[in-house]
Amino acid sequence: MKKIKEVIVVEGRHDSARLKKWFDCDTIETGGTSLSDEVLEEIRVMQKERGVIIFTDPDAPGNMIRQRINAAVPGCLNAYVQKEDARTSRKVGVEHADEAVVQEALEHLISQDESRPDTLHMQDMFALGLIGADNCTQRRRLAARRLHIGYGSAKTMLRRLNALGLSREQLQEILDE
DSSP: OEEEEEEEEESSHHHHHHHHHHEEEEEEEOOTTOOOHHHHHHHHHHHHHTOEEEOOOSSHHHHHHHHHHHHHSTTOEEOOOOGGGSBOSSOBOGGGSOHHHHHHHHHSOEEOOTTSOOOOOHHHHHHTTSSSSTTHHHHHHHHHHHHTOOOOOHHHHHHHHHHHTOOHHHHHHHHHO
């Protein structure tokens, strides 16, 4: 069983149970979108002590929780799974992803470093067909899967791409693969 040094922030107890089945890890549960000040403080303390990995569900509430934590606690790492890899016929969540998908997500962590200058802009997204094109949704999904950053709107995708520090040329190569 692989040991994970950082504390993993998840939404609920089912996510914790699933991760602890496969990894020697500690988790903090947000209790869903009702992220309390006490839980945020616990995350801040753990970020200083051991580091934190945010691993929320690939849906709107999960993204909202992730954004709130990243804004309140700088320097967290982020793990993403794709919606299609973490769903049942009725639900979406980290607890529904299989072990290989979770392992891959935890091997491709992204830091939301807001101090890094933006290398990509909306014009680049347009030029690369990630917005404004007939197949822009599919192209964003492709980029998200190849870069392990989770699918999102154009604005969310741009923020995540800039967190990676990719140039327009590098992103074009990834899309052309």
